[in-house]
Structures are given as C-alpha cells and as structure tokens.
Amino acid sequence: MLPRTPQGITQWLWVLLVALLPLILGLPLLAWQAERSLQAQSAREVTLAVQQVTTILDNAANAARALAPLAGVDCADATLPLREQVTRNPYVRSTSLVAANRLYCSSLYGPFDEGFSLENYTDGRLRLFAADAVTPGRPLLVYREAAAGGSALATVDGQHLANALAAAEADAHMLLQVGPAWMTAQGLVDSAPLPRFASGQAQAASGRYPFSVYAGYDQPAPWHRLLGGYPTLALLAALGVAAGVVCYRQQRRAGSPRQELGRALDAGEFVPFFQTVVASTDGACTGAEVLMRWRHPRDGLVRPDLFIPYAEACGLIVPMTRSLMRQAAAALAPVAHSLEDGFHVGINVAAAHCRDPSLVADCEAFLAMFPPGRIQLVLELTERELVTPAPETLELFGRLRAMGVRIALDDFGTGHSSLSYLHQFRVDYLKIDQSFVAMIGSQALSRHILDSIIELCAKLELGVVAEGVETEEQQRYLAGHGVGYLQGYLFARPMPADVFLSHVRACRLHRVPVPLVSAAELG
Ligand code: C2E
Ligand code: CA
Ligand code: CA
Numbered sequence: 020m021l022p023r024t025p026q027g028i029t030q031w032l033w034v035l036l037v038a039l040l041p042l043i044l045g046l047p048l049l050a051w052q053a054e055r056s057l058q059a060q061s062a063r064e065v066t067l068a069v070q071q072v073t074t075i076l077d078n079a080a081n082a083a084r085a086l087a088p089l090a091g092v093d094c095a096d097a098t099l100p101l102r103e104q105v106t107r108n109p110y111v112r113s114t115s116l117v118a119a120n121r122l123y124c125s126s127l128y129g130p131f132d133e134g135f136s137l138e139n140y141t142d143g144r145l146r147l148f149a150a151d152a153v154t155p156g157r158p159l160l161v162y163r164e165a166a167a168g169g170s171a172l173a174t175v176d177g178q179h180l181a182n183a184l185a186a187a188e189a190d191a192h193m194l195l196q197v198g199p200a201w202m203t204a205q206g207l208v209d210s211a212p213l214p215r216f217a218s219g220q221a222q223a224a225s226g227r228y229p230f231s232v233y234a235g236y237d238q239p240a241p242w243h244r245l246l247g248g249y250p251t252l253a254l255l256a257a258l259g260v261a262a263g264v265v266c267y268r269q270q271r272r273a274g275s276p277r278q279e280l281g282r283a284l285d286a287g288e289f290v291p292f293f294q295t296v297v298a299s300t301d302g303a304c305t306g307a308e309v310l311m312r313w314r315h316p317r318d319g320l321v322r323p324d325l326f327i328p329y330a331e332a333c334g335l336i337v338p339m340t341r342s343l344m345r346q347a348a349a350a351l352a353p354v355a356h357s358l359e360d361g362f363h364v365g366i367n368v369a370a371a372h373c374r375d376p377s378l379v380a381d382c383e384a385f386l387a388m389f390p391p392g393r394i395q396l397v398l399e400l401t402e403r404e405l406v407t408p409a410p411e412t413l414e415l416f417g418r419l420r421a422m423g424v425r426i427a428l429d430d431f432g433t434g435h436s437s438l439s440y441l442h443q444f445r446v447d448y449l450k451i452d453q454s455f456v457a458m459i460g461s462q463a464l465s466r467h468i469l470d471s472i473i474e475l476c477a478k479l480e481l482g483v484v485a486e487g488v489e490t491e492e493q494q495r496y497l498a499g500h501g502v503g504y505l506q507g508y509l510f511a512r513p514m515p516a517d518v519f520l521s522h523v524r525a526c527r528l529h530r531v532p533v534p535l536v537s538a539a540e541l542g
Contacts, residue, residue, distance in 0.1 A: 030282070038263030045255040057219025061191065061234040065223040068193055068232040071183035076145075076162055076228050078110040079173035083164035090116050091168025094124035094131075101126035104173070112159075112176040118169035141198035142229040148200065149208040158208045160197065162228075181206045184232070192216060194233045201233075277333040280326065288314050289339050291347040293519035295511045295526065296363060296484060299498035304526040306363025308399070308506065309347045310513045311339070327369075336369045341381050348388040350516035355389045357524060365397045365427060373406040376415060382424050397448065399427045402434030408443045416444055427484070432472050441479065449476050451502070453487020459496045473500050 082104035089097045094116070101114045105126050115125040122133040140146045146161045158177030163170050184193040184204035194201045194213065202208045216235020224231040283289060289311055296306040313321035330336040344366060351364065366385075372378055386396060398419070400406055416426070427448035428436060432455050455472055458465035476483040485497045488507030497505060511522055 030278075030285075034263050034267045037266040038259040040262065041255045041258040049255075054218055057236060058221055061219045061221035061236075062223070064191065064193065065221050065232040065234045068183050068195070068234075069223045069225050069230075072180060072195060072230060072232065073225050073227055075110045075175055075179050075183070076160075076225075076230075078108045079160075079162035079175050080164065080228075082108045082111045082114055082173040083162050083171045086114055086116065086171035086173075087164045087166035088168075090166040090170055091118040092116070094129060097124050098126070098129050108173070110175050110179050111173045113174045115172045115174075116169065117163075117172060122172070145197050145229050147195070147197035147202060147208060147230075158202050158206055177202065177206055177208075190238075191219070191234055191236055195230060196233060197230045276326075276329045277335065280330055280333065280335050280339075283313060283315070284335060284339055284342065286316075287342075288316070289342060290314055290515070291343050291350065292513035292515055293347075294506060294513040295519070295522065296365070296504050296506045297510050297526070299485075299494070299502055299505050302510070302526070303359070304362075304523050305359065305504060306365065306395070306397070307519065307523075308365040308367075308513075309343060310367070311343055312513075331369050331371060334371070337372050337375055337377065340366070340368060340372055341377075344381055344385045347516075348385045350520070351394070352388040354520055354523075355393050358393060360392055361395045362393065363395045363397050363425075365399050367429065368398045368400055370400070370404045370406045373400065373415065374409070374412055376411075378415060379418050379422070382419060382422060386422065386424075395425060396423070397425045397427050399429040399450065400444070401429040402432070402436050402452075403430050405434060405436060405440065406444070408440070413443065420445060427482075430486075431476075432468075438479075441481075446481060448482040448484055448504075449479070450484045450486050450506075451476070453507070456485050456487045456493055456497070456507070457489075459493045460490070470500070473497075473502060477501060 085104055086097075086100060089100060097116055101116070101124065104114050105111050113126045115122050115131070117123070117135045120135050120137075122131060122135045125131045137143055139148075140161075140163050143165065144163050146163070148159055148161075150157055150159065158180070160175040160177065160180060162173045162175070164173075180195055180202065181204055184195055184202075192214075193204050196213065199210045200208055201210070201213060213233060216233075217238060218236045220233070220235040222231055222233045290313075292310045292312045293307040294310060295304045296308060297303060298305050311323045311327070313323075313326055315321050327336065330339050347364065347366070351358070368378070382396060382398075386394065406412060419426075425447040426444055427450055428441065428444075428446045429450045430452040431449040433452045451469075451472055455469045458469050473483070482504065483502050484504040484506055485493075485502045486506050488494055488497065488505045488509045490509060493507070494505060494509055511519075514522065
C-alpha cells in the first residue's frame with residue numbers, strides 16, 4: 020500500500036516521523052544514561068578490586084613486617100621464619116631478606132645472592148614485574164618493609180591479582196597499576212603508557228598502598244549499553260508505533276476532500292466495475308465500459324458522479340484513472356484468451372487527462388498486458404466537457420491513434436460538438452446519451468430528437484452505442500434503427516471484475532442477450 024500521490028507521501032512521512040520520534044529523542048538520552056551507568060558500574064568495580072588487592076597486600080605486609088627485624092640476620096637462622104610466614108599468609112608465595120643491597124636469603128632457596136635496587140620499588144614499597152624463573156608467565160607483586168638492617172620482601176602470586184581484576188563484567192577491562200608497570204586481568208604486564216578506554220572509564224587508588232586500579236570498555240557506551248537495553252528500546256519502538264497509529268488515524272479522520280481522495284487512492288479504494296456492451300443484432304458481448312467505484316471503508320460503494328467532479332477539480336483524476344486502468348488490465352489479462360478478438364474496453368477519460376502526455380504511457384502499459392489485437396482500447400471523452408483541440412492535445416491524440424487506441428464521444432447529444440470537432444479528434448464511436456434512449460415509447464416529439472441523432476450518427480459513418488437501454492422495447496427500437504451496440508441494465512449492470520468475467524463467459528456461450536444480473540450477484 021505505497022502512497023501514489025505527493026500528498027500521500029507527505030502523510031506517510033509524517034506518520035513515519037511521529038513513529039520514529041520516541042526513538043530519535045530517546046536514543047541520545049539512552050546513550051547519555053548508558054555512559055553514566057557504565058561509569059558508575061566501572062567505579063563500583065574498581066573500588067571492589069582495590070579492596071581485594073588491599074586485602075592481598077595486607078597479607079603480604081603482615082609477613083614482611085614480621086620478618087623485617089630479621090633483615091641482616093644470618094640466612095641459616097632466618098630460613099625457617101621466612102617459610103613460616105609463607106605458610107601463615109595464604110596470598111604470599113615467597114619471602115626474602117635484603118641487606119646491603121643484596122637479596123641474600125629466600126624462603127624458596129635458602130641462602131641466595133641477587134642484586135637489589137630500591138629504585139624499582141614505587142614509594143620504596145611495591146614492585147610489579149612480569150615473571151621470575153620459578154613461575155614464568157605469571158606476574159609477581161612484591162611488598163617491601165624497610166628495617167634498620169635492610170628490608171624484608173613478601174611476594175604475591177600474580178594469579179591472585181588477576182582473579183581480583185577478572186571479577187569485573189565480562190566485557191569490561193581492569194588494570195592494576197603500580198608505578199610505571201600495569202597488569203591486565205589476563206596476567207600480562209606492560210610498562211607502556213596506560214591505554215585509554217572508549218567509555219565507562221573509572222579509576223581508584225588505594226589509600227594504604229601505592230597502586231591504582233583502572234576500568235573501562237572498548238565499545239562506545241551507547242551501542243554497548245543500548246544493545247543490552249532491549250526492553251527500553253522495545254518500549255520506545257512500541258511507543259513510536261502507537262504514536263504512528265494515532266497519527267495515521269488522525270490523518271484519515273480529518274481532512275479536506277482532496278486529502279480524503281488522496282488517502283483513498285493510496286489505500287486502493289477506487290476499483291473498476293465493468294458493464295458489458297452488446298451487439299444489437301445477436302446480443303454478443305463485444306466489449307465493456309470500465310466504471311469507477313469507491314469502496315469506502317465506512318460508506319460502502321460510492322457512485323462516481325459523487326466524487327469524480329472533486330477528483331477533477333483537485334487534479335487527482337489522472338492518478339485515479341491510471342490506477343483504474345492498471346486494475347482493469349490486471350483483471351482482464353488472465354482471461355484475455357477467452358475474449359473475442361478486438362474486445363472493446365472503454366475507459367472514461369477526463370478533459371484534464373487529455374492534456375497530459377502521460378496518457379500515452381498509461382495506454383501503452385494497458386495494451387502491453389494483452390496479446391496484440393486482442394483488446395480494442397477505447398477512450399471515452401464526454402461531450403459535456405469538451406477537450407480543447409490545442410496543438411499538443413491533437414499531437415497526443417495522433418500518437419494514441421497510431422498505437423491503435425480509439426476514441427468515443429460519450430453522452431452524445433448533451434453537448435455542443437461540431438462536425439469539425441469530431442473530425443479533428445477523429446472520433447470513432449458515438450455514445451448516445453441515456454436521456455435520449457429514455458424517450459423511446461414517449462411522445463412523438465421527443466422521439467424525433469432521438470431519430471435525428473441516430474440519423475446524424477449514420478451519416479457520420481461512426482460506430483454507435485446507445486446507453487441506458489432498460490427495456491426490450493428500447494432494444495428493438497434501437498436495433499431496428501441501425502444502432503450497432505447497446506449498453507444498459509437490460510443486459511447487465513456495472514459489476515465487479517470477478518462477476519463480470521463469469522458473465523462474459525456465459526454471454527459468449529449463449530450469444531443471446533444475457534438476463535439482468537441480480538443485485539445479489541453484485542456483491
Ligand atoms: P457514463 O460514462 O455515461 O457511464 C454510464 C453511466 O450510466 C454509468 O453510471 C452506468 O452505471 C449508468 N448506466 C448504465 N446502464 C444504465 C441503465 O440502463 N440505466 C441507467 N439509469 N443508468 C445506466 P455510473 O457508473 O454511476 O457513472 C456515472 C458517470 O461517472 C459516468 O457516466 C462517467 O461520466 C463518470 N465516470 C465513471 N467512471 C469514471 C472514470 O473512471 N473516469 C471518469 N473521468 N469518469 C467516470
Ligand atoms: Ca462513459
Ligand atoms: Ca454516457
């Protein structure tokens with residue numbers, strides 16, 4: 020149900036805008052809220068991690084403090100207390116003693132000798148480094164407690180630290196920083212500048228030890244959180260749909276005749292009805308006239324004379340006729356094989372359409388739906404509203420004629436067409452208005468008018484169709500006076516496509532005037 024008019028497009032754009040408005044307005048708000056909630060989340064997590072690492076370091080500090088008085092003592096006497104502290108403090112992996120800038124005794128190896136540089140220790144207390152020979156690939160954090168004779172060291176296994184950092188949300192990153200070095204939750208140690216996170220960045224430093232914890236997310240906050248925020252998005256989308264529906268309803272309700280016609284056109288409410296035209300001699304169905312009906316959702320079927328004048332006045336008649344032609348062709352094309360060759364299909368064309376070059380393309384599209392020669396397309400121009408024979412109009416009619424399109428002058432006798440007019444437009448058929456047909460059987464004077472019209476038609480050597488034939492008397496009279504084609508309730512009322520198709524089949528089979536179609540059949 021795509022809009023076919025600029026007005027329809029505008030209406031749909033409004034509906035779309037209203038439907039998307041909650042999302043458009045809501046997204047930046049959501050993004051801002053998402054960033055804030057990410058930051059709050061990161062802040063909570065770094066605080067938690069700082070607490071955990073502090074507890075671990077308290078453990079190491081306990082061990083180091085207990086061992087500090089032993090700094091400088093002979094290693095043989097210190098090895099046992101060093102090991103005792105490892106056993107007592109669960110997070111401590113090893114302990115060692117330093118004197119005169121040498122690490123001389125360790126819980127792991129006993130007497131030992133390794134250089135010691137205080138510069139490696141942040142605030143003289145903490146050192147983070149990648150690994151040692153005992154546990155390659157595992158970072159270590161060393162706590163140092165200074166004493167008169169040197170210092171005591173307690174080493175924490177990086178796995179405990181990694182566990183503390185890994186407690187954060189799955190997609191959050193946490194880093195532990197000690198001086199120039201930092202480690203990740205995966206246990207990687209680096210001393211490059213700290214990486215910056217795209218969103219939700221937070222940091223907390225320990226009050227007790229010289230370290231900090233950083234957290235953040237790689238993805239920009241909005242998408243990260245918004246994607247996780249489906250319920251909110253769904254709510255916004257639902258709000259949008261509801262607003263769109265309200266807007267659509269409102270637009271359908273209120274509106275000028277033009278708006279209402281445009282809406283109906285977009286909704287496909289203008290549909291073709293078909294009324295057969297029969298040969299006066301044997302009642303064979305030689306063609307049909309396509310008559311527009313408006314299937315109004317509230318008022319039911321609306322007669323064309325109630326809305327066609329509005330459609331002409333507001334310029335919608337051209338797209339409406341185009342839609343009618345498409346629908347008529349789509350209905351007839353599948354049964355084209357069962358129609359007689361040269362089956363006439365009459366389309367009523369408003370004067371405005373005759374000045375519109377798109378008429379050629381409309382007719383081309385119509386004819387393209389049928390095998391060549393199967394359909395005779397006839398444009399019916401009413402005599403009530405004569406088309407001005409401007410050069411461009413005549414040129415347009417020349418092109419239509421070259422395509423095989425024929426012209427009928429509708430409501431003949433009610434207007435003022437002249438001989439030169441009929442000639443200029445190269446009219447092929449005259450349709451005698453039903454008001455003259457209704458004179459049959461009435462006073463002689465009125466009938467003379469009809470006789471003169473029929474005589475004129477005969478002289479002009481044009482095909483003649485009599486409209487509004489309702490009685491057998493009228494049928495006999497017209498057939499007897501040489502009127503070739505008849506159209507009227509006596510043969511068939513205008514009917515929807517499906518009823519019309521079965522009617523044409525029956526008409527073809529019997530080749531006699533088919534009885535009136537009952538109201539029930541019209542659906
Ligand atoms: P029209 O072109 O003269 O169409 C014939 C009208 O006479 C139709 O009325 C048809 O239903 C009616 N009619 C047919 N047989 C009888 C009969 O035996 N007795 C009586 N009393 N009436 C009969 P409808 O369908 O209401 O159309 C009215 C007019 O609206 C048409 O008159 C035509 O001028 C206009 N119209 C209909 N469809 C279109 C269209 O697609 N485009 C344009 N521009 N005008 C249309
Ligand atoms: Ca007509
Ligand atoms: Ca007519």
